[in-house]
Amino acid sequence: MLGLGIIGWIIIGGIAGWIASKIKGTDAQQGILLNIVVGVVGGLLGGWLLSLFGVDVEGAGIIFSFITCLVGAVILLTLVRLVVRK
Secondary structure (H helix, E strand, O other): OHHHHHHHHHHHHHHHHHHHHHHHOOOOOOOHHHHHHHHHHHHHHHHHHHHHOOOOOOOOOHHHHHHHHHHHHHHHHHHHHHHHHO
16 A cells, blocks of 8 residues: 555545444544544554465555455454443
């Protein structure tokens, strides 16, 4: 996802964060800025997790980057929910 640049990170992160918040039911508590942050951090988390399994995430394309961000964002929101409930 590094090849996309900052604007690409913001756009893909925002969309992935928004969809992840819809999946996890947290959209009402999040605004657009938090959706972007969740998506970008989710992309970093997803990329890191995939690299642990030997998956080359760089240069895999925009669709793969989006899926990585989305899955990472869902994982991030799940972890946040587990921590906040306790």
